[in-house]
Every structure is written in C-alpha cells, then in structure tokens.
Amino acid sequence: MDLFLCLILGLNSDKCRIFMMADVKRVSRTFKDISLSFLPHPVTGDLGVIKNERAIRQSVRNIVETIPGEKFFNPLFGSDVRGQLFENANYAAAFAIEDQIVNSLQNFEPRIDDIVVKVDLFLDQNELGVSIAYRIVGEEFPPQNYTFILTSTR
C-alpha cells in the first residue's frame, strides 16, 4: 500500500524509503511486576502493580537479599551478602560485599549495567549502608541510585 502511495505521489526511491521508515511504529517497553505487599488497589481492588524503574529496583533488592540456594533448582542465584554480615565489620568485609553485589547483579539482572556499589560501615548502629548506582539498559530513564540498609537480621 505504501509503495503504491509513493508511486501516486511521484516520489523517487530514496524519498520513498524515508517515507516508509517514518511509518514504523515505536513500541514502548515497560517492565511490570507485582507488589509483594499484596495490598489491593484502593479504587480498582486489583493487585498492586509496580512499573519500570521501580520494578527493576525491587528486582535488584531481591537479588541482593536472596541467599544462594534459596531459589529452587538454581543454587547460584542471589548473593552471599548475608554470610558476610556475620564477619568482623571492617573495610575488607565491606569490599567483599561490594564485590558480591556487583557480581550477582551482573549475573542475574540483565536490565541494568554500569553498576557501581558502595558500602558504608555504620559501626555504632551495627548496620551497613549500601548504595547501588546503575543505568537501565535501552531505556530513557535517568541513572538510578538505590540505597538501603543491611543488618545482620532480616
């Protein structure tokens, strides 16, 4: 049909190709996931849905918090951060945790790259502050920065 239209309009082949390319529809990609709170939407009553960068952020958190062996038939999935939390709290442990998180995200979350992890020691609070910076692949979202606290109990 498009080629027929080109002929009617008297367009040459190059112009015709440009005309046809402009006709390609852009399909927007979204990531959707459910909310683990399982609270119904106040208006629709549907299950809560989280989208795009929030869905990916939740996934990042899940990967970091999953202990290897927890996922059925996939014993390598997750990161051994939990094991490291019971080590002596020092910068060596913090570096190890950073490595663990980077490796696990590189292995199991293909939607992000340029991952930078920083772990801060809050010795007085018995906590570790984890800050993960990453970029979402192929989407026009700004670089993401996700911060959360790790303690030796869940």
Add this chain to the structure above:
Amino acid sequence: MAFTKFTNLDYDQIKESIKDYLRANSDFTGFDFDGSNFSVLIDTLAYNAYINSVNANMIVNESFLDSAALRRNVVSLAGNIGYLPRSQRSSRAKIKFAVETSANTSTLTLKAGLVCVGTESNSSYVFSIPEPIVATVNEGVAVFGTDNDPITIYQGTYARTSFPVDTSLDQRYIINNPALDYSTLIVRVKDQNDVGLGQEWERVKNIIRIDKFSEVYFIAEVNQENYELLFGDNIFGKALQSGQTIESTYIISDGKAGDGASRFTFSGSLFDDNGLPISPSNIIDVTTLESARNGADIESVESIKYYAPRVYGAQYRAVTGRDYEGIIKQIYPNTESISVVGGEELTPPQFGNVLISIKPVNGVEVSDFDKKTILDGLKQYTIAGINQQIIDLKVLFVEIESAVYYDTTKTTTADTLKTAVVRSLNAYAGSIDINKFGGRFKYSKCQKVIDDTSTAVTSNITKVIIRRNLNVAENQFAQYELCYGNAFHIIPGGGSIKSSGFRISGNSSIVHITDTPNVDANGRIDGSGQGTISFIAENLNSNSGESNYTTIVRNAGIVDYKKGEIQLFTVNIVSTVLENKIIEVQAFPQSNDVIGLKDLYVSFDVSKSPINMVKDTISSGEQISGVDFPVTSSYGNGKLTR
C-alpha cells in the same frame, strides 16, 4: 495460550511452560527476570507442579510390577498373581551320630533347636532342627541317622513366636523376623484348655481342596521382609477363635553364608522318656554325610519381577520351557540358570522327553540327591506322558589369546596394566551376558573391555578359542562325542582342533587330537564341511625349539565343522596329562561371537586366556616411522598341540 507439555518432569521445563502461558497475557512483562517478585510466585507454582508430577510418576511406576522399585510394592503386586517370594533359606547338611547312655530309658529325644556347630573358613555357624527327633535305645546306644536315612540339620537359630488370638480385635499375625526360612516354619494352634503343643496346621499355597474344616494357613511377605500368617474364614479354611494361641516355630538363617560347613561339633540337648535331660556317656562324634549346601538369601526384587509373571503364566503346570524355569527355581532356589530342551529338538529326536540342564549358583554340578529332589518336586506340576531328565551341565569354555599394546608413557609397569586388564576381563566374564544358557560371548565387547581398561592401552589383537573338557573313561573302550554348538573355522592344512595330551593303549607316546579337512581329487577342500580326526605325537627339537609331528592314529574320528561336532571312534584312553581325567579339546570358531546353543552353558575362562603385553612403540614415541613395530598375527600360530 501456549502449548503446555503435561508430561514434563523437569523443573525448568515446567517453569518455562508457565512463562509461556504468561507471555500471552500483557498485564505483566517483567516475570521472566529471575529477580522479579513475580518470579517468586512462578517458582513456587513450578515447584508445586514439579512435586506433584514426580509424585504422580512415582505412584504410577510403583503400581505395575515391571516398573515398581520398592520391595514392598513389588512383593504386593507379585502377591496379586499368587506369587510368594522365596525367603532366606538355610544351608542343609546331612549327618549321623550315636549316643551312649547309662540312663534307664527306652528312647532318647533330640530336642528341637540347636544340634551342632559347624565351621567353615574360620567362621562358626549353628545348625538346628525344626522338630524333635526320637531314637530308640538299644543296649545303651541310640543311633541318630544312618547312611541311608541321615538327619538333616538346618543352619540357623531356632526361634518361636506366639500370638494370643482375640477375634474382637483387628489382629495381624506378623512374625517380625526377616531372616526366617519359611520352609522350616511350623504353626500350631492351641485351644484355651490344651495342655500339649497344640494342633499343627498345614501351610497351603492355593485354595484347591480346602473347605471350612481345613486347618490351614497361608503366609505372605509384608513390610520390611517380615512374614504374616493368614488364617481361614470358615469358608476357605477353619477360622481362629478367641482364646486360642498360635505357636509358630522356625529357623532364622544366615542364607548362603552357611554353605560349605563340613565339620560339626555336637551341641544338642537330649531327653529321656520322662522328658528329663540326660548327659551322654560318650563324646559324641558327628559324621558328616553331606556338607552344608543349598542355602540361599532372600529373593531379590529383580528375581521377583522376573519369576512372578512366569510362575503365574505356568499356572502350576510345567508345559513349556519357560514354565520349568519358574517352577524349578521354586523347588531348587540354588539355581542360577536353567536350560530346558524338548526331546523333539534333539538329533535323533527323543519324543516325550524333556532334558533339563541346571547351573547351580555355586559350582557346575547338581548332586544326585538334588536331582532326585527336583524331579520329585516337578512331578506334581508336569503333564502326563512327559518324562523329565536332568542332565549334567555341558560347559562351553571361551578362551582368548590377546596381545595388548600399551603406551609406556601412560603406565608405570606392564604388569600393573596386565593385572588391570585381567580384572576387567574377569568382571566381563561374570556378567549376565555370558553366564546363562543361551548366553553369548561378544567379541567386540570383549575387545572394548580391554581397550577401556586404561588410557595406556592403545589397541589389542585378540583371538578367540572355544574349548570343551572331555571326561575320559580311563582304560575302557569308549566312543566320545563333543558338541560345541558353534561352527569351526576350517584351516586348509588342518590344525583348527587341538587338545591337551593323553595316552592310548598300545602306544607309549603322549598323543593329541588334530584335524584334517576332507579334500577332493584336486586337493581342495571338498565343501562337505567335514574332516578327519587324527591322533598325533609331538616331537620337540630341544635345540631349535621347533616341533614336528608323528601321526599315531590316522583315522581316529570325524569332525563336522558346520555343526561344530567332534566324534572319536572307539578308543581306549589309558591316562591324561591333565588331572581329573580331562582332555581339553579346543577349536577356532568360525565366528568370534560364541553362542551357548541349547544346553551348552557359555563360560569365559579368563584363567586360561593368555594376555601378552606388547609395547606400542609408535604411541610411546620410540619409533615414529613404525619400521620395527612388533606386529602380532591375528591368526593361529601353526602349532598342532594345545
């Protein structure tokens, strides 16, 4: 919706099926990333489906005799077709002994239970009897057993289990003793006011000729290899009544471990007429008439799965060859393999005869006593007009002569490698491929066994020889026939058949058997597939190490190369070089795969198979060009003697 495979047993495939289904729904798009919350739900769902699939699969498998794996289920399914798996079976020995006593008694009673302690390979085993034996005292001596009527003692410990009967309860009478030999089980039922042992009830296998007055019981194997006693219901068999007591006695056996004990020390208990214990006035010397044998372990799951359908198919009638297979195993549990050949298949035919050849688990011969027991046991199953004969096992030995090439860089010593090769061959020799009637020696498999022994083995040149042992009637004129069931390879100049040495009357030389194929007028093999057997003597030149041969008897017999048969005409063999009056007669088979035809039992004789280790100079890197490579011939060595 995506096509879902409901037969998936793999977790990942189930998970993929769920994802395929969800892909058709655009509400959620991030579920296929493992970190997503949705993935947790999918995992749980897939795991649940996986567990259900595995359970369903296992339940279905366990519902059929062919696929069931758990003994309890196999036994239960076999029970549905009336098959009771064999229990552990005590080794039985036959003994006799005399007891001298000064006590004033007309009889001596040997109490049921421990009788002797037997020794075998530095281990001691107790032997018992399931019922008391009474002997008359003559001039102060009581004789227990004679040469013609010995006492049978059973390896194991005598035990007793009692059950008080209360019909108001849902009772089960289970003897919790997996090692019991149920052929020694005696069940007595005692009424409330009985003072004696009680009435002995009979064990039956089916309900033929049973009515409501029959004092019978059945047994069944239940969980954990225990046995349950099942009684009648006043329709088929008399029912039990409250207040009665069931007394069961039996022998707990060590199975085949007790076989072989031949020296026994008396340890029994003797009682006089009044039931008082007495001490013998002599040291009791136990004479062994037959050492302990025929013990067997409890029937394995594989055996139950194999024999239950056959026994059911036989319907307690020995008609076809397969029927015999199932029934003989029941009568004589020491059976490893059975061959049954109908007389009509023989040459010449023997109509109405059935020839049975049995390979026992231990050794190669069934004793005359056991043969009689088997034939007696078979009588109740056989149809009229059929005459069974148990013939001695004919073993067709397979030998190999192998040159094994090895890479010196991959092994420490040739001897170590040779030991490993022999060990592999022994394992192959013990496999079920060979050790059965109708078994087959597979040449390619044998070569593979050698090659796979070690990475150091680079190749092998293996020659196959078939051999039978000729049992000689010394100093008697006799004719002999040896059947191999496999065609012989014809060597134009003769020498396909060789034998160990023997002497014949009228000649002092050690002679050997050899063959010459029949030839036509032009000196070519005539195509009859036959040849002449001759006896030759070997003259060894001690200087050169070479032999020449003198023909002693030119026409000593015939050979049929196609059928694989050797016949010796009437000859008087006075002695043999080998022990036990045996001449080993070998031949080169036409095919390197050797089959056990009819009643021939194929046995791979590794002990007589020379293994020569040859250095592979090319693989070892010594000679890349292969100029002086040690070549081994794939054919015979030209020698006419074994």
